[in-house]
Amino acid sequence: MYYFDNSATTLIKPPQVATAVYHAIQSQTIGNPARGSHAPALQALRHVEQVRLKIAQLVNAQDVSQISFTSNATVALNLLLKSLFTSTDAVITTENEHNSVLRPLYQLEKEGMQLDFLTLDRLGRVRLDQLESLLKENTKAVVINHMSNVTGQLTDLKKVGAFCQKYNLLLIVDAAQSAGVVPIDMVEMQIDALCFTGHKSLYGPQGTGGIVLNNPTLNLKTVFSGGSGSHSYDKEMPHQMPGFFEPGTLNVHGLAGLEAGLDFIEEQSVESIQKELQEITLLFLEQVTAISRIQVYGNDLKQAKENPENHGAVVSLNLAGWSSGDLADVLYEEYDICVRSGAHCAPLVHKHFETVKTGMVRFSFSSFNTKEEVNIAVKALSELALER
Numbered sequence: 186m187y188y189f190d191n192s193a194t195t196l197i198k199p200p201q202v203a204t205a206v207y208h209a210i211q212s213q214t215i216g217n218p219a220r221g222s223h224a225p226a227l228q229a230l231r232h233v234e235q236v237r238l239k240i241a242q243l244v245n246a247q248d249v250s251q252i253s254f255t256s257n258a259t260v261a262l263n264l265l266l267k268s269l270f271t272s273t274d275a276v277i278t279t280e281n282e283h284n285s286v287l288r289p290l291y292q293l294e295k296e297g298m299q300l301d302f303l304t305l306d307r308l309g310r311v312r313l314d315q316l317e318s319l320l321k322e323n324t325k326a327v328v329i330n331h332m333s334n335v336t337g338q339l340t341d342l343k344k345v346g347a348f349c350q351k352y353n354l355l356l357i358v359d360a361a362q363s364a365g366v367v368p369i370d371m372v373e374m375q376i377d378a379l380c381f382t383g384h385k386s387l388y389g390p391q392g393t394g395g396i397v398l399n400n401p402t403l404n405l406k407t408v409f410s411g412g413s414g415s416h417s418y419d420k421e422m423p424h425q426m427p428g429f430f431e432p433g434t435l436n437v438h439g440l441a442g443l444e445a446g447l448d449f450i451e452e453q454s455v456e457s458i459q460k461e462l463q464e465i466t467l468l469f470l471e472q473v474t475a476i477s478r479i480q481v482y483g484n485d486l487k488q489a490k491e492n493p494e495n496h497g498a499v500v501s502l503n504l505a506g507w508s509s510g511d512l513a514d515v516l517y518e519e520y521d522i523c524v525r526s527g528a529h530c531a532p533l534v535h536k537h538f539e540t541v542k543t544g545m546v547r548f549s550f551s552s553f554n555t556k557e558e559v560n561i562a563v564k565a566l567s568e569l570a571l572e573r
């Protein structure tokens with residue numbers, strides 16, 4: 186099987202990830218963190234704190250205690266956005282967003298919050314030149330996707346950070362696709378808060394993710410409350426991070442696997458993973474753009490060659506005369522190739538490219554994909570392009 190659906194989840198993980206999850210259970214040493222002072226509870230806590238430290242190092246967060254774990258990026262984004270914004274705020278976001286950002290924002294909009302959108306250009310890049318024109322007196326934040334899960338386009342967060350600094354706005358980043366494959370420096374990029382997921386390019390197990398805050402002055406309201414292991418007689422959730430966003434028992438077994446995924450990334454370095462992925466993406470892009478009936482969206486060869494750092498390892502396309510669903514099915518049934526068709530939970534990107542009806546077929550690569558596999562995918566597409 187050839188797996189090119191890594192933007193959905195990485196299927197092939199470094200072997201040490203599964204070993205770590207297995208060991209976390211099999212060793213019978215992991216209790217419930219922050220729920221006691223016996224050895225298993227403390228050992229669980231040690232594990233959790235170790236993962237916080239590694240996440241902080243990955244994104245250059247200044248305070249490890251400002252990192253909370255959640256079950257994925259969607260939960261992280263919901264908690265963060267709903268704890269930050271009220272009906273009197275205005276928020277700038279983009280057409281590049283995933284539904285895990287759009288839907289919580291639409292919900293807040295229904296409650297009175299104002300929502301303004303940066304549109305996309307011909308290649309699916311966010312029109313940062315529109316930022317100034319969307320400013321309102323009550324604009325509180327820019328909420329933005331670092332890397333599109335449809336086109337792979339990366340947004341220049343340094344530029345957005347400088348804008349937010351200038352106008353005293355918060356910068357909130359969805360790093361679900363970029364964490365682990367693109368360098369992120371929350372200080373340099375002036376990011377106030379970031380959400381990540383563990384099961385994509387961090388190579389962790391599903392059920393892991395989190396929120397990283399880099400601004401001690403954020404005024405957060407409780408969205409989700411429950412057992413916190415401390416202050417049990419208070420009616421409210423304790424306001425301190427990291428417990429504030431962590432009601433209930435953490436997925437420590439999953440976090441043990443995420444720690445192994447983070448170790449793998451650290452060993453390779455994000456920069457070398459990024460470079461390796463750029464080569465694979467370019468190899469694919471060069472060949473598929475040469476197939477006359479294939480249309481690639483939001484990515485062009487010139488950009489990929491000249492500025493590979495602006496693009497992640499995602500290429501979405503269509504083959505003339507085919508719906509994306511049919512093409513994905515035939516790729517799987519006849520060639521054993523796994524890709525993702527349809528809307529990719531990013532409705533505004535598809536509206537922008539006028540692919541609401543057809544969808545797109547997305548190829549997304551990980552560092553476990555090889556050039557040989559890429560060539561097999563290209564061969565399959567070339568044959569199908571000739572056939573019908």
Ligand SMILES: Cc1ncc(COP(=O)(O)O)c(C=O)c1O
Binds near residue numbers: 257285330332383
């Ligand atoms: C850009 C983006 N943001 C957020 C998410 C949500 O991640 P999760 O499904 O892990 O919550 C995804 C998932 O595909 C994504 O691509």
